[in-house]
Amino acid sequence: MSVVPISYYLVLSAVLFGLGAVAVVFKRNIITIFMAIELMLNAVNLAFVAFARAHGQLDGLVYVFFVIVVAAAEATVGLAIVITIMHNRQTLNVERVNLLKF
Amino acid sequence: MPLLNHIWIILALPLAGAAINGLLGKTWPKSIVNTVAVGSVSLAFLSVAELVREFFTLTPDQIPFVGNYFTWMTAGPFTIDFALQVDQLTVVMLLVVSFVGMLIHIYSTGYMAYEDGYYRFFSYLNLFMFFMLTLVLGANLIVMFVGWEGVGLCSYLLIGFYFLKKSAADAGKKAFIVTRLGDLGFTVGILLAFWTFSSLNFHDMFAKVSAMPSETMQHSGVLTAICVLLFIGAIGKSAQLPLYVWLPDAMEGPTPVSALIHAATMVTAGVYMVARMNPLFSRSPLAMLIVAIVGAVTAFYSATIGLVQTDIKKVLAYSTVSQLGYMFLGCGVGVYAAGIFHLMTHAFFKGLLFLAAGSVIHAVGGEQDMRKMGGLRKQIPVTYWTMLIGTLAIAGVPGFSGFFSKDEILDAAGSGPHANLTLWILGLAGAGLTSFYMFRLFFLTFFGESRYDHHKVHPHESPKNMTVPLMILALLSLGGGWVAAPHLVGGTDHFEAFLHPVFAAYAPQTAGIEQGVSLAGSAGESGGIAPSPALELFHAITGPPVIVALAGFLMAWWFYIRKSEVPEKLATSLHGPYELLLNKYWVDELYAAVFVRPLLWISTNVLWHVVDEGIIDGIVNGVARVARESGGQVRELQSGNTRSYATWVVVGAVGFTVLLLALLGMAVH
């Protein structure tokens, strides 16, 4: 059973990462942007796993583990912030939450 | 010799007095302020006396005695020690300054008794003493310069003592600024001197200059330049042409100040400096000539102005200027000793005259216009007699101190090694005028019918603490000159003999020989023709100076006692010249037109409106504006729109990725 070349995974992760970036830039909904960030993290994780596989080492997997944990923490706080924003400004559109400027 | 090793004490005393009075005196009663001020100066005088006593115990090779206290500043080859030195010249100056200073302090306690800022006045006065002594004692040009500037400062402070009076404040500023012009030359002179001799210690400078081969030196422009520049400083400080204008205005200050600073001590600093620098000057004939010319012309010129002044202090001021002229004339013609001698006697009688004038003013309630005086000799006898002595002394009447010194100067100008007929005539004329205007002053003040308002003014003799100094100074004016008396009968001039080492030490050979000849000369020639001392004496007391002095006296008597209506006639008939003199040749107006107004105009229209507002403010505001504009542009990036930020992040990521790719490419290839 032949092996899928690692480069395939890497390219896939790159593509996902790029799409995530596009989403971050182009979505207006805070929550969606958040999800886009998660997507980018996932892409990075994929790359990590692929590299770990390629080198036959575990470190990459451990990193992935940590990334996931940190993502969880981030989501916790981030969503709490989102809820607060919604309560205070009744909108989720980042372009409407623009008082902090100049 | 305890005190010689601690010369600084002489400086420390008045400084301490100034500090104590200045910092604490505000709330103290006058008595304590007096004690501090007069006490410190008196102690200074006493220590000077002790110093002199010790000085005479020194062997000639120990002179000048230099006390080197600490290295003040060091910059590469340039090192300045705070060093004080004592030699004969210093001794003379020290005695004059400290003694006259002490007397005037005492006098001031009476004169200033009812003035505000009493403590301030004495603090300034003590400070002046400190600086003046520093100037005199300094062993190098820099320490001297410190004293030089310090006395300038004190003069400014004291002229502007009544700073609520605009004229006084302006006079102070005028004195400061005009003197500053001279100081500019002085400073440049110092730099040039250092550049030339790579040292500013009098010792080293003189050693180097005397080591120079005389023939190169004769034409050495640098030397002349140094001398001229230093002399410019002297001109400023000693109120010679063309920078004399500040001195008459300086009379705005309290009379004791005029006596101390603007008659006895400070204004003579220039003379002292020139005398101190004699090794340089004597090697630069051109500089000598300039000094002599300036001196003579000033002497005559200001005497003419003095003729018609009506303000008693102004008259004295102009006479001071002219007397200073005589001193420079003396230095210019090579008889430094005579210059210093006249300096000393002048300190006595001019101080006396000022103090007496002050006493008169005091008597008539602050009135300074002589036309509102007259007939005061009954009311204020002490002042009358002392002023008489002063007048006789300045007029050069034989037997009075002025006679000896002035006679020596004119003698040297007429028949000395650097004799010059024109200068001699000028000096002579000046002498005549001097006696005229002095007696005019005397007669206007004390004789004739009283012209003051009897209801307001009740003339009264001054208190003891004012009259006593008057008497002492009167005595000195009377007998101060007799040290030179033997010269008249062919004997030696003790004063000159005393100072001789200072001026002979580094004197150029040729000049030295000439001077020696001249010294012996008078005796020699007299010995040639008529060797009898009596004849010598007769020659001396019937010499041209005495004649012209007598003429001046008679003319004054004729004008102001005998036919007191003549002056008005003259004033009307010779209206032009009279106006010219009365307005002091319009020099002030001239300066105002030539220097002050253009300067003001430039300052206002160029420096202020263009340079300051346009360029400097422009730069500053421009920087601020640029910052604000750019900030305003840049802050647009801070749009508060998260998506824009995200975009920037992406852009940055792209940048890094491209960079990485480039590096990878390099690494691969």
Place this chain on the structure above:
Amino acid sequence: MSIPFLLFFACAFISVLGAVLLIFAREPIHSALSLVLVMMSLAVLYLLLGAEFIAAVQIIVYAGAIMVLFVFVIMLLNAGFEERTDWSKIAKVVGLPFSFFLLLAIAHMLSRSDIGTVVANGAGAPSNDAVSTRALSAALFQQYLFPFEATSILILIAILGAWILGRKE
């Protein structure tokens, strides 16, 4: 075409599709679902790469906890259609091209990086057996013990932060 390839391309397609849907969906819920889709397919890819544990964690934590949290919040806030305001000029002008350029650049870099080529050539091909969870746990609790504890503390802090943010003033 062997099964791993089939699986890979299937999952790759699904994940990319999910990502694209995430971008184009206007309902936050749809975005969330598409993201879950991406995560699922990624989990499968992890399995293909022999990282079973990571795959499970991916699903449990990411899909099962984090995304559920997202969905929960979306429902709680009843977030409706995303309004398409377009106030950020730069995002409109620069964003798209640069993002895609970034995509291409990274893809290019990763694909040309030696690791990719090596494996593609079969040289140094990774062993096919799955990474044993035991070994992973050993690495996690011995070599990376401190980071592990640090992350636990991080999570604690995150909980506190969420509590502070969420409590009623």
Place this chain on the structure above:
Amino acid sequence: MEFVTQHPVLVVSLIKIAVLLFIVMTALAYLTWFERKVVARIQSRWGPYYVGAHGLLQPLADGVKFLFKEDYTPPESDKFAYVLAPFLALSLALTAIALIPFGPPNVRLLGQSIFIVSNLDIGLLFLFAITSIGVYGVALAGWSSNSKYPLMGGIRSSAQMISYEVSLTISVVGVLLIAGTLNFNELIEGQRGYYLHFIPRWHVIPQIVGFLCYITAAIAETNRIPFDLPEAETELVAGFHTEYSSFKFAMFFMAEYANMITVSCLATILFFGGWLSPFPDSWTWQLYLPGAGLVLLSVYTAYDTVANLRGIARIQFAVVTLLALGIGVLCLIPAVMPVIQGPFWFTTKIILFLFFYVWTRGTLPRFRYDQLMSFGWKFLLPLSIANLVVTSFVLILPLLRHG
């Protein structure tokens, strides 16, 4: 065809999945019957009675009814999510079951162990993974209906599931620490053996606290009474599936029961030794238990058929009797007997658990929402964590003693 020969694993797996699916669907159908009967007994009613003998055909009738009801989709709903939700719920629930080993792996046919569809290294983790995904079904259903009550139900259920999933997982970790594996077979094999030669070494004995936590969390996880807030009729009409009708509703229903089966299986595997027999092997007579039980059942049904039933019902029950008798006799064949042991015990345990579920439903009242949450977070979670800590401490004690 040659694809099949190339990939035997795939083919066999597919077959096994198909069979399992059939069995599970049937089981689900009859689980509803079972529940209704038991609850009826608890409430001293008859329960389903008229459709077939003892209402045995009731599930079939229900299924048919569901199929032919109008499938109404609220116009304001989010079509995609609305349709997706039930499929998600059911498929995930069924997938979870696919991980369960119903018997020992060494029982093989064509070289493939027949009772086990997938034998993953980290089977347990995957089970949790799939159950954790299960939330989406409920949440989406509630949200996509675009209506108040379903939304409330959806929010409640997702919150509840997230909350209790935590304690569910943690309560299991104790067992994992003891067993030191995530593989189901190894977990079960680890429980082989006996204390005092007759008490089975099941994890429930050391992990009794963990078990209690688990079972509580499991009930909440499956939205069963007393934790069925998401579909609390008295508060939310029918919770998240208020707007659902016809077959979609049925799918939610099946998903719920499938989850019940799943957690029961999990409990069995983790705490009650899976397909292991409770009796020592020395007691050989236990080999006859399956067959004997079925035969006895057939005797009872035969009596019932003759005594109480009339008309069509009697014929139906006769068929049931014959089936039971046939299978029982089949199980008594010596060759089959050992093979059937594992599934037999496994199924028995599961049925007991399901009975327990129904029992609780029949007896316990419903929690209030805040009570539910505070119970989950403030009691259950700390308890399970304490259990975990104590367990791990006990486990490392020997290490500590030996340095």
